[in-house]
Amino acid sequence: xxxxxxxxxxxxxxxxxxxxxxxxxxxxxxxxxxxxxxxxxxxxxxxxxxxxxxxxxxxxxxxxxxxxxxxxxxxxxxxxxxxxxxxxxxxxxxxxxxxxxxxxxxxxxxxxxxxxxxxxxxxxxxxxxxxxxxxxxxxxxxxxxxxxxxxxxxxxxxxxxxxxxxxxxxxxxxxxxxxxxxxxxxxxxxxxxxxxxxxxxxxxxxxxxxxxxxxxxxxxxxxxxxxxxxxxxxxxxxxxxxxxxxxxxxxxxxxxxxxxxxxxxxxxxxxxxxxxxxxxxxxxxxxxxxxxxxxxxxxxxxxxxxxxxxxxxxxxxxxxxxxxxxxxxxxxxxxxxxxxxxxxxxxxxxxxxxxxxxxxxxxxxxxxxxxxxxxxxxxxxxxxxxxxxxxxxxxxxxxxxxxxxxxxxxxxxxxxxxxxxxxxxxxxxxxxxxxxxxxxxxxxxxxxxxxxxxx
Numbered sequence: 001x002x003x004x005x006x007x008x009x010x011x012x013x014x015x016x017x018x019x020x021x022x023x024x025x026x027x028x029x030x031x032x033x034x035x036x037x038x039x040x041x042x043x044x045x046x047x048x049x050x051x052x053x054x055x056x057x058x059x060x061x062x063x064x065x066x067x068x069x070x071x072x073x074x075x076x077x078x079x080x081x082x083x084x085x086x087x088x089x090x091x092x093x094x095x096x097x098x099x100x101x102x103x104x105x106x107x108x109x110x111x112x113x114x115x116x117x118x119x120x121x122x123x124x125x126x127x128x129x130x131x132x133x134x135x136x137x138x139x140x141x142x143x144x145x146x147x148x149x150x151x152x153x154x155x156x157x158x159x160x161x162x163x164x165x166x167x168x169x170x171x172x173x174x175x176x177x178x179x180x181x182x183x184x185x186x187x188x189x190x191x192x193x194x195x196x197x198x199x200x201x202x203x204x205x206x207x208x209x210x211x212x213x214x215x216x217x218x219x220x221x222x223x224x225x226x227x228x229x230x231x232x233x234x235x236x237x238x239x240x241x242x243x244x245x246x247x248x249x250x251x252x253x254x255x256x257x258x259x260x261x262x263x264x265x266x267x268x269x270x271x272x273x274x275x276x277x278x279x280x281x282x283x284x285x286x287x288x289x290x291x292x293x294x295x296x297x298x299x300x301x302x303x304x305x306x307x308x309x310x311x312x313x314x315x316x317x318x319x320x321x322x323x324x325x326x327x328x329x330x331x332x333x334x335x336x337x338x339x340x341x342x343x344x345x346x347x348x349x350x351x352x353x354x355x356x357x358x359x360x361x362x363x364x365x366x367x368x369x370x371x372x373x374x375x376x377x378x379x380x381x382x383x384x385x386x387x388x389x390x391x392x393x394x395x396x397x398x399x400x401x402x403x404x405x406x407x408x409x410x411x412x413x414x415x416x417x418x419x420x421x422x423x424x425x426x427x428x429x430x431x432x433x434x435x436x437x438x439x440x441x442x443x444x445x446x447x448x449x450x451x452x453x454x455x
Contacts, residue, residue, distance in 0.1 A: 015043025
């Protein structure tokens with residue numbers, strides 16, 4: 001089959017999911033074009049500058065159990081370069097910072113009574129052994145935790161953590177959420193002392209994306225940035241998919257895959273059925289306001305500090321420099337301060353100055369040795385549609401990957417059913433779709449130019 005007769009795909013969204021789909025489709029011989037709304041590829045994995053340091057805009061880490069991501073990195077020649085580091089976990093509770101990095105520290109954890117510690121440990125172990133996760137979608141996360149962990153553990157540990165991560169939306173979240181979180185972290189631990197081993201590629205996601213772009217170029221994949229989508233429709237005359245961008249540029253392809261958030265799919269695909277619109281619009285998203293700080297010295301040396309004190313306006317504290325070699329960070333410590341919010345939360349409209357003041361004041365209270373003189377760089381990232389909220393009976397309400405529009409597919413992170421949002425899970429969704437709904441593409445139609453000039 002010559003190039004002109006190969007199926008043509010438009011992939012809307014240039015994040016890791018879109019890049020994975022492009023890579024796999026091109027490897028099987030199809031023609032692929034990736035359209036990214038932003039000025040650079042990467043989506044939530046994109047990098048930015050903190051002074052002279054280039055690193056991930058939002059925090060990411062690879063676990064030993066992230067088999068789909070590691071396989072992809074192996075194929076593009078980066079997995080062998082990964083750095084693996086043993087990490088520690090902190091807890092901020094009752095105005096104090098505790099280490100929770102091993103069994104001995106867990107047993108000494110003052111906020112819980114001895115019986116509650118046993119109950120917490122048993123509930124985590126029990127969750128890690130559950131295989132039939134779908135039944136957990138039918139019960140609320142709070143009800144399930146109270147049943148398996150008890151009221152004391154739930155109120156002292158789990159509910160504060162859920163509120164920090166999900167806000168009030170935890171009340172309509174299913175138990176599948178906490179099951180997925182426990183399973184990912186449990187799988188990351190080695191035997192014996194159960195040490196946490198996290199990894200990263202030197203250069204961060206900037207390097208991964210650069211390598212992915214290079215590999216795609218070698219496979220003749222075209223990457224078009226600054227292409228915000230306006231609409232996607234089926235062209236009845238040609239039988240192909242018409243892709244229209246906000247600047248009136250258009251393109252035609254045999255097939256299109258949308259990796260963008262579900263409400264945006266509904267907005268840009270007017271020809272979906274009423275039921276499909278309802279399902280896409282019904283997916284609720286959490287967004288994040290996340291500060292990146294370069295500091296002269298570490299805060300406490302924990303990769304993640306979980307927070308149970310309700311006065312703290314943060315989901316957690318992430319000290320990325322406990323993993324990443326400081327030489328890559330200009331000799332500084334890199335800290336992320338995330339706060340997850342509902343996609344329509346007014347917190348997204350707060351000024352950088354207001355957020356900066358709140359976050360720095362919080363660090364001063366949490367870490368007595370921290371001073372504002374320690375701050376070398378401070379930058380705030382915002383993203384409204386980050387994680388689809390796993391509400392009760394979530395999988396039953398999702399729209400199918402194959403839409404009613406001929407040749408148009410929706411493959412996005414909302415399809416994560418057995419995990420929480422992370423890069424490995426998004427790649428798994430892409431791989432599963434390629435092995436099922438996308439296994440066979442549509443018949444090739446006569447084609448015009450790949451990207452037509454605006455009429």
